[in-house]
Each structure stands twice: as structure tokens, then as C-alpha cells.
Amino acid sequence: MTGPRIFESLDAEWALVCAESGRAEMVLGWLHEGGVLLGDERAPGGLGDVLAGLERRDRAQGRVHSDRWMRVLLERAVGEGAGAQLAARVVVQAMLPGAVRMTQRLLRAGRDFDETGQVVVACLYQVVRRYPLHRTSGVAANLLLETLHLASCELQADTETDALPWHPALESAAVPGEPTADDPAETAWRTALGEQAAKAGLLRADEIPDGARGELVELLVWAVAAGLLDGVRARGIADESRAGARESAERAGVSAVTWRQRRSRTVRQLRAVADQWVQAA
Incomplete structure (x- = not known):
């Protein structure tokens, strides 16, 4: 199973879809027409096996393969x-693991996991059904990044929390020719998180979170x-946690004792924040 109720329901629904005769052959026909060959098209074990085969090839061949077969189905x-x-x-179904992680990361105080997951899945369906086919690179990351934008906006309307920023240049989440992360959900999340963190002054221009x-x-x-830290304090913590921060502080005249006291105060504060983060999740 992929996760709690909303995702368990989707997995159960997927089992029913896979059980219907002719589904695997139909999808394999589309893939064959699109030039995507699995090598075992003549004797598919079922639609679930087709998807599993595609995912195995994704791991072996990378984004180029996933871009090709996803585009065929998105058409x-x-x-x-x-x-x-x-x-x-x-x-x-292929994007559900990323949707689960996105749901976990969009949790805030007062948000229910299943309700948040329902918003994420609904937005994912919207993105899939209206995907702009001219975007041919980084398809999985683009799907998740646009889902992240839509879901955060939907949740903002309900909870009045700040939505993640959105930028139309989705290709920044998966640059052609560059190595990509194994998990497109991580790629999409790092892109959105980096934009929001940079806007808040928590990252320097060349930093990657x-x-x-x-x-x-x-x-x-x-x-x-969540209102647990003000922006000034958060930026201070981000600055003092950078590599070389202690040496810089010593050059500025901060004693070792003062530095240790500062770090102890930061650890206590972050421990309290982390406890609330876990409770919210």
C-alpha cells in the first residue's frame, strides 16, 4: 500500500483497473505506436506488470525513457x-509515491493528512488531463511541480498559509543534459523550496537546499x-549553520564561549519547532 486512506483507496482502485481485461493490451498498443518497447509486449502479465516494467526501465535508462512513455500516455x-x-x-498511479511525499510536506498545523492528500491527488489529475505537450523534457518533475503549485494554492485558500511560489519555467526543475535526481518529486520539491527559501533570505543566490x-x-x-519563528531569527539560524560560520564569527570577534551559548540557544529553539512540526505531520 502507498499510505493512509486516500492513497489506500487509490491503490485498491488501481487493482480493479488492472483486473479489467484488455487494459494492458490497450496501453501496450499506445506505447508501441509511440515507439516505446518493453521487450515483452506479446505476453503482458497485466496492466500492473506493464507499469512495473516501465518503472524498471526508468531506473535503468533515466529521464529520457520516462519522458518518452509519459508523453505517449499524456497525449x-x-x-x-x-x-x-x-x-x-x-x-x-506512476506519480503516487511523489504525491504521498508532497502531501507529507504540505502538512501544516490544522491540516489533516487525508484531506491534504485529496487536494494533492485532485490537482495531480487536473495537471495530467491538461498537460502542455510542448514540454517534452523532465515530464515527471514538471507534473509534480505544477501539482505542488496548484495544491499549495488550494490549501492556502482553506488555511490562509503562504502558498509556494510558482514560476512558469518548469524546465528549471529538470535541465536537459544535466544529471537528474532519482526521484522527480525531490527535484520538484527542491525547486519550489529553493525559491521560497531564497525569497525569505534563508539561502544565498548560489545555494542548493x-x-x-x-x-x-x-x-x-x-x-x-506557521508563525513559530520570525523571519529575522530564521535568517540568523540559516546564517550560523552555514559551513565556515564559526570561523567567520571568530574573525568578527565572537568568543568560543559566546558561540557555544548561541548554538545551544539555537538547538533548544529548533528542537521545540521540530517537535511541533512532527505533531503537525
């Missing part, structure tokens, strides 16, 4: 009729949005 999904619904459903640094920045962005 069908933006149309009308049962074929469009089936194509959209396959793409949505990844690893432990990215987790800290994500916590600070959430804390400011």
Missing part, C-alpha cells in the same frame, strides 16, 4: 473518452509560515 490523457481516462489513471542543509531550510520555511 491520450488530454483527449476525451475512456482511453483518455485510462491513460490519465496510469500516469497518476539539499542534504542536511536542505532539511534545516525546510524546517525554517515551515516555522516562519
Whole structure:
């Protein structure tokens, strides 16, 4: 199962879709027409096996492969009729792991996981059914980034929290020719998080929020949005946690004792914020 109720329901629905005869052959026919070959088209085990085969090839061949097969199905999904619904459903199922993680990261105080997940899934369906086919690179990341924008705006209307910023240049989430992350959801999230963190002054122009640094920045962005930290304090924490910050402080005349006291105060404050973050999640 992919996660709590909303995603369990989608997985159960997917099992029913896969059980209907002729579905695997229909999707394989579209893929074959689009030049996407799995090597075992003649004897598919079912629609679930088709998707699993595509995902295995994605891991082996990377974004070029996922771009190709997703575009084939999206060309069908933006149309009308049962074929469009089936194509959209396959793409949505492929994107569900990213949708789960997006739901977790969009949680705020007062938001329910399943209600947030319903918004995310509804927005994902909208994005799939109206995907701009001229965007041929980084399809999975683009789907998630636009879903993130729509979902955050929907949730903002309900909870009056700040929505994540949106920029039309979706290709920035997956630059052609550059190595891409294994998980397009992470790519999309880092892009949106980086924009919001930079706007709040938590990142320098050349910083990329990844690893432990990215987790800290994500916590600070959430804390400011939730009203647990003001922007000045969040920027101070971001500055003192950068590599080389202690050396810079010493050059500015800050004693080792003062630095340790400052760090202890920051740790206590972040521990309290993190506790509330966990409770909200």
C-alpha cells in the first residue's frame, strides 16, 4: 500500500483497473505506436506488470525513457473518452509515491493528512488531463511541480498559509543534459523550496537546499509560515549553520564561549519547532 486512506483507496482502485481485461493490451498498443518497447509486449502479465516494467526501465535508462512513455500516455490523457481516462489513471498511479511525499510536506498545523492528500491527488489529475505537450523534457518533475503549485494554492485558500511560489519555467526543475535526481518529486520539491527559501533570505543566490542543509531550510520555511519563528531569527539560524560560520564569527570577534551559548540557544529553539512540526505531520 502507498499510505493512509486516500492513497489506500487509490491503490485498491488501481487493482480493479488492472483486473479489467484488455487494459494492458490497450496501453501496450499506445506505447508501441509511440515507439516505446518493453521487450515483452506479446505476453503482458497485466496492466500492473506493464507499469512495473516501465518503472524498471526508468531506473535503468533515466529521464529520457520516462519522458518518452509519459508523453505517449499524456497525449491520450488530454483527449476525451475512456482511453483518455485510462491513460490519465496510469500516469497518476506512476506519480503516487511523489504525491504521498508532497502531501507529507504540505502538512501544516490544522491540516489533516487525508484531506491534504485529496487536494494533492485532485490537482495531480487536473495537471495530467491538461498537460502542455510542448514540454517534452523532465515530464515527471514538471507534473509534480505544477501539482505542488496548484495544491499549495488550494490549501492556502482553506488555511490562509503562504502558498509556494510558482514560476512558469518548469524546465528549471529538470535541465536537459544535466544529471537528474532519482526521484522527480525531490527535484520538484527542491525547486519550489529553493525559491521560497531564497525569497525569505534563508539561502544565498548560489545555494542548493539539499542534504542536511536542505532539511534545516525546510524546517525554517515551515516555522516562519506557521508563525513559530520570525523571519529575522530564521535568517540568523540559516546564517550560523552555514559551513565556515564559526570561523567567520571568530574573525568578527565572537568568543568560543559566546558561540557555544548561541548554538545551544539555537538547538533548544529548533528542537521545540521540530517537535511541533512532527505533531503537525
